[in-house]
Amino acid sequence: MVDLVLNNYIKTSTYQYIIDKLNEDGALHFSLIDPDPIRQSPNKAAKMAILAEEAGTDAILVGGSTAFDQAYVDKTIELIKKKVEIPIIIFPGGVANVSEKADAIFFMSVLNSKNPYFIIGQQALGSYLIKLSGLEHISMGYLIIEPGASAGWISDAKLMPRKKPKLTAAYSLAAEMFGFKLIYLEAGSGGEKIPSEILKLCSSILNVPLIAGGGVNNKEDARTFVESGANIIVMGSFLENNLLKDKGASLKVIIDEIKETAIESENKKFQKL
Ligand code: 1GP
Secondary structure (H helix, E strand, O other): OOOHHHHHHHHOOHHHHHHHHHHHHOOEEEEEEOOOOOOOOHHHHHHHHHHHHHHOOOEEEEOOOOOOOHHHHHHHHHHHHHHOOOOEEEOOOOHHHOOOOOOEEEEEEEOOEOOHHHHHHHHHHHHHHHHHHOOEEEEEEEEEEOOOHHHHHHOOEOOEOOOOHHHHHHHHHHHHHHOOOEEEEEOOOOOOOOOHHHHHHHHHHOOOOEEEEOOOOOHHHHHHHHHOOOOEEEEOHHHHHHHHHHOOHHHHHHHHHHHHHHHHOOOOOOOOO
């Protein structure tokens, strides 16, 4: 479904689309699809993207910690692009995820990694490719909270403690002060969700949009996230387990809940940086 905001984004940028759509809806839902040959073929990924768009998701994220094959990532994005109108954003697990076929890339830094390779190293390696391809890059500070799952292990993160919200809030604020346009809090795929106290504290001090993901599986999870101040909810495993089975029906229930909760809650407005 093409609405006004989407039309406008086609003329401007994906980042502009995110800000405008957030200001219009109050909260967004992004669908994460992993271009991993062990998980799904590009064809299956495209079918999932169509169903997610029909269910009301606001963007498709393509990426994963274990996607190492550039050609496979290209093929997956190319097929999805033919089938959906919403933006496709690369959520890179590494340099091999850079593909000029997408609309944009989250140019992200794992700020609580113990290894500088994940903070600036692989970003430096990918920077020329991104520049030359003209791919829109949206800077994003990424923080991995306990338990962290594969993302935490692969990025060698010093996991943010679940019971110390102030630590994650301080890292988030520092990321905003560095100029990151988005802050992404990740608890790891398929694991325990980010505690509400962390989301509440981060949301209360940040001026940039707060993305949250990991373990969101039902409308109650989604409602809690939005009520706690998450502006964008990312879901991955749920899509893999349910989208094709029920043709997006259960995802629609969750996305409707996100939009309704956002209308009920008082949401801050965002400005483009
Ligand atoms: C995105 O890693 C998450 O932040 C995806 O987590 O697979 O649990 O939805 P799920």
